[in-house]
Structure formats: structure tokens, C-alpha cells
Amino acid sequence: MRRTTFRAFVAAAVAVSAAGVTAATAAPAVAQDAAEAHFVVLGPQHGSLGRTEASIRAAGGEVLQSWPQIGVVIATSADAEFASTVRGKPGVAAAGASRNLAELGQAAARAAGAAEQQGMLAKIDAVATTAAKSAPVAGAVTPEPLEANQWGVRAIKSDQANAISGGNREVLVGVLDSGIDAAHPDLAPNVDASKSVGCTNEGVPDTSPAAWAPTTSSHGTHVAGTIAAARNGIGVAGVAPNVRLASVKVVDDDGYIYPEYAICGFVWAAEKGIDVTNNSYFIDPWFLWCKTDPDQSAVIQAVKRAVDYSHRRDVINVAALGNSNWDLTHEITDAGSPNNGTPVERTVGNECMDIPAELPGVVGVSAIGPETRKSYYSNYGLIEADVTAPGGDSRQVAGTPDGNGRILSTIPGGGYGYSQGTSMASPHATGVLALIRSTHRNWPAPLAAASLGLRADRLACPPGVYDPDGTGAWLATCQGGPSGKGFYGFGVVDALDAVTR
Structure with missing residues (x-):
């Protein structure tokens, strides 16, 4: 299943x-270079994401958004190997590219899948x-x-x-x-x-x-x-x-x-x-x-x-x-x-x-x-x-x-x-x-x-x-x-x- x-x-x-939850806090977005890729990085589900964010920066990434209430950070990096580099570092449970690293390559290929994606957003x-x-x-x-x-x-x-x-x-x-x-x-x-x-x-x-x-x-x-x-x-x-x-x-x-x-x-x-x-x-x-x-x-x-x-x-x-x-x-x-x-x-x-x-x-x-x-x-x-x-x-x-x-x-x-x-x-x-x-x-x-x-x-x-x-x-x-x-x-x-x- x-x-x-x-x-x-x-x-x-x-x-x-009825589980208790933590109030939301969010880090401000930073300006991004067009050649950077987006990643999700998972940290601890409870408590501070300080170590997670420090590991992201140590691996050459930038923090865009932190969700401490769920232990998730959105990051960017120009390094295609960023996810594998940051995995296993202090405060990091998992990491992965959220957009298939396509941002690091040529944008022309995007059109190949656009029609397929638009099938869900139905034509009106x-x-x-x-x-x-x-x-x-x-x-x-x-x-x-x-x-x-x-x-x-x-x-x-x-x-x-x-x-x-x-x-x-x-x-x-x-x-x-x-x-x-x-x-x-x-x-x-x-x-x-x-x-x-x-x-x-x-x-x-x-x-x-x-x-x-x-x-x-x-x-x-x-x-x-x-x-x-x-x-x-x-x-x-x-x-x-x-x-x-x-x-x-x-x-x-x-x-x-x-x-x-x-x-x-x-x-x-x-x-x-x-x-x-x-x-x-x-x-x-x-x-x-x-x-x-x-x-x-x-x-x-x-x-x-x-x-x-x-x-x-x-x-x-x-x-x-x-x-x-x-x-x-x-x-x-x-x-x-x-x-x-x-x-x-x-x-x-x-x-x-x-x-x-x-x-x-x-x-x-x-x-x-x-x-x-x-x-x-x-x-x-x-x-x-x-x-x-x-x-x-x-x-x-x-x-x-x-x-x-x-x-x-x-x-x-x-x-x-x-x-x-x-x-x-x-x-x-x-x-x-x-x-x-x-x-x-x-x-x-x-x-x-x-x-x-x-x-x-x-x-x-x-x-x-x-x-x-x-x-x-x-x-x-x-x-x-x-x-x-x-x-x-x-x-x-x-x-x-x-x-x-």
C-alpha cells in the first residue's frame, strides 16, 4: 500500500x-542568484533549528525560510552536491533538492514538461x-x-x-x-x-x-x-x-x-x-x-x-x-x-x-x-x-x-x-x-x-x-x-x- x-x-x-504545537517563526527570505537550486533540509521536529541552519551555511547554502514548528528549512545553494554534503551533519536528518536541480542547468528544457504539468491545472x-x-x-x-x-x-x-x-x-x-x-x-x-x-x-x-x-x-x-x-x-x-x-x-x-x-x-x-x-x-x-x-x-x-x-x-x-x-x-x-x-x-x-x-x-x-x-x-x-x-x-x-x-x-x-x-x-x-x-x-x-x-x-x-x-x-x-x-x-x-x- x-x-x-x-x-x-x-x-x-x-x-x-489534541497535540500541542509551537507558534510559528520564520526567517526572512534573502535575494537569490538565478543559478542556485532549492533544497529542503529536515532538522529536529522539536526545539531550535540553530544547528541545522549552521550546518546549511557550513555546507555552502543559504537559509530562505525556517519552520521550527515542523523542523523544516528551505535553503538554496549553487552546489549540485549540496544535499549529499549537508546530510548527516549536525542537526540534519535528511536533505533533498526540491526542484530536481533543473535551476542549475539550461532553462530551455523546462518547456518539455510544461504541458504535462498543466494537465492538473485544468483548462477552463x-x-x-x-x-x-x-x-x-x-x-x-x-x-x-x-x-x-x-x-x-x-x-x-x-x-x-x-x-x-x-x-x-x-x-x-x-x-x-x-x-x-x-x-x-x-x-x-x-x-x-x-x-x-x-x-x-x-x-x-x-x-x-x-x-x-x-x-x-x-x-x-x-x-x-x-x-x-x-x-x-x-x-x-x-x-x-x-x-x-x-x-x-x-x-x-x-x-x-x-x-x-x-x-x-x-x-x-x-x-x-x-x-x-x-x-x-x-x-x-x-x-x-x-x-x-x-x-x-x-x-x-x-x-x-x-x-x-x-x-x-x-x-x-x-x-x-x-x-x-x-x-x-x-x-x-x-x-x-x-x-x-x-x-x-x-x-x-x-x-x-x-x-x-x-x-x-x-x-x-x-x-x-x-x-x-x-x-x-x-x-x-x-x-x-x-x-x-x-x-x-x-x-x-x-x-x-x-x-x-x-x-x-x-x-x-x-x-x-x-x-x-x-x-x-x-x-x-x-x-x-x-x-x-x-x-x-x-x-x-x-x-x-x-x-x-x-x-x-x-x-x-x-x-x-x-x-x-x-x-x-x-x-x-x-x-x-x-x-x-x-x-x-x-x-x-x-x-x-x-x-x-
Whole structure:
């Protein structure tokens, strides 16, 4: 098995601990030379990182950011051998390059993997720049003007749930993504600027609005709309339209989510009272990070420390499983990594993992289309798929006025657009968790996370080999029979149960 799964939460939902944590401190970033590479260095998980930082400098590195609360330092060095040099020095438990040393070579090779990386940050087609405002009806949930085309909200019953509850204003959802357009009329009522941050400057938190606003990508704004677009008579409806949103920007202008960005985001969520995070990405530059490689292993450990820290602070983390039609339980041929340089084809097994989705306790979400079957592109796995949710599928027909099988949501500039991907499935599940946390404010994170699976609607495996378009190009085999676990985990998330049970 690749990870300790979300299913462990179900088995031990009542065994919850409240561990103490240390307040955050951070070293200021220093100006970096273009020919320096980035590294994660792991020190002691408790106490000072003084010896760790001294060893980094003694090995010729510079400290960019220290996270003493998790024992992780982000460093740079122009020396390709820096990680192997610093390993084993006083205060150093592990070290590894976070960006595959591509920064030390020619930048021209970056383009080779860019298209592969952008597959997770799904392409969004704008369909409207404005949406008429509709008059609300007293005592009822009035459909939003574009809601008739949101088959996903009906598939998980959030339209019915919202007649009972749209969520609690005390609940805060962190959208770890490419930034949220806080001026969008469907999002402006719910974006909490005081809890938002940018993490793409070397992983150093920056709370200026420009640091967490979208720049080159619509992805984060689209994800945010699915979670919590307001029911205000304008545009679309979110699954939990009354909860607050924090924009935690972890996607840089080139579309990369490097480890230091994600670590910053998880620590921020832990320390700012965020209840649920949505992570519709994989951490670059490796599609799958391998424990057998010392550099990649160090990164896995560093991100895991940040995720574990957020768990101790009562955060639930939800993540997309990816869009390569991979069975994550079995061997995979990865021909796209590293995606910031020249990819090298490799066959990997359970020693390698998609992070953050396969980290312990993270809720991994696969995607279904409007015909309630696996989206052709969705990754899956008997262990890795915890739940499933609407992610869209252009090859399935929606019973909507537009007939579009993809997901409609908000995009920057006050517009709306369609997209598909497990990136779109994850925020549906996140929205349901926001409703669960709203309904049961006294439930700790493990219990709330477990209830997501316990309330899901089972979906059986399709018979035989799944061939969604009949061409053989997207073949997949679902393990689990009537349980559907191989494709769908515990099943389709259920928003109505979230507010009634």
C-alpha cells in the first residue's frame, strides 16, 4: 500500500488526540542568484533549528525560510552536491533538492514538461462575463441564474442541502491553489482577506493582496466557486455558499507547485484556524515522489510533517487524485517527470506516491461525470480513492440545458467557465466537508473526515474492463465489485446527509 489511508479515520474516528504545537517563526527570505537550486533540509521536529541552519551555511547554502514548528528549512545553494554534503551533519536528518536541480542547468528544457504539468491545472473555457441577477423567493432556495447547468451540485444533493443549511460563517476553507479573484461578485461575500496569503515567493508567507490574487491562472477561482459561490441571485451556487474562503496561493506564474509552496500553505492553514483545505494539484516536479530516492524522500518527509502539523491543529485536507487514468495501487509508467526539465520514463510501484493526495490522512478524491461513472481521465485505486465527486467528463452527456458534461464555476473578471478534472471533483468533496463541519462544530477533524465516507452513496464497479469511449484508449479495471472501492472509494459524497445526519 502507498499510504495509511483515510479509511483509518473511519476505523478510528473516535480516537482523537489534541497535540500541542509551537507558534510559528520564520526567517526572512534573502535575494537569490538565478543559478542556485532549492533544497529542503529536515532538522529536529522539536526545539531550535540553530544547528541545522549552521550546518546549511557550513555546507555552502543559504537559509530562505525556517519552520521550527515542523523542523523544516528551505535553503538554496549553487552546489549540485549540496544535499549529499549537508546530510548527516549536525542537526540534519535528511536533505533533498526540491526542484530536481533543473535551476542549475539550461532553462530551455523546462518547456518539455510544461504541458504535462498543466494537465492538473485544468483548462477552463469562459462561457459568460455576466450573469443576470434573479429575485429571491422568501422561504425557499431560489436557483441561481446559471445553476440549471450545474449538474454537479444536484449529483451530490447540495441544492437540497442548501434549503436546510448553506454552512456556518465560522467555517473557513483554505483554497491552496492559484489564487482567488476576491472581487468576483459570487465570491466577494465569502473571501476572508485577513486569512489569505501568497506562498510562491520561496515559500515565505506574504499577506499582501497581490501575493494571493490570481495572475496567470483561472484555476483557483474556479475551484473556489464550486466550494462556496454565494447564493446571492448572481451566477452559480457553491456547495457551501455561506462559509468563508481563504486564498492560499501555492501555484506560481509558470503553473508550478513546488514543495516549499505547499509546505507554506499547510503550515498557514494549521495556524490560521482553517477547518478544511482543498488541494487540486500534485506537487512538482515529480508526478510521483519515490521514498527510495534520497532527494525525493526528503521532500516527502518535509511535506508530510507540514500535513501532520495541520492535522494536529484540527485541519482536514482534501486532494485531487490526478488526471492520468492511473491505477495508483499498482505499478505505473511515468513518462512525464520531472516536468521542469527533461522527463525520464520510469516504472514505479508503491515506493512512489502522488503528494499530497497519498499522504496519510489526506482525503483523496476521484472524479465522475454526469452519467455517474468514472471520468475517463481520473486516477483511481483500491487504497488511494477515498471518495468520488463530480469532476466533469466531456464524453458524458449532462441532463442540463447546455448538455455540457464539464463543471461550470467562477473565473476571474466576474465571469464563468467550464472545466473538468479531479481538480473539479475535490472542491465538491471539500464543500461537503465544510457543511459537515458547519453542522457539527464540536466534531474534531478525524471524526468529521470519517463521516464524509460514512455518508457517501455507494457506487458499484462497472462490470469487466472499463472502456469509457469504446476506443480502448482509456481502459481501466475497478477492484472492489459492488463496493466500487477501486474507482469510487466509499462512494459519491452526499451534501444532504452532511446537514441532516
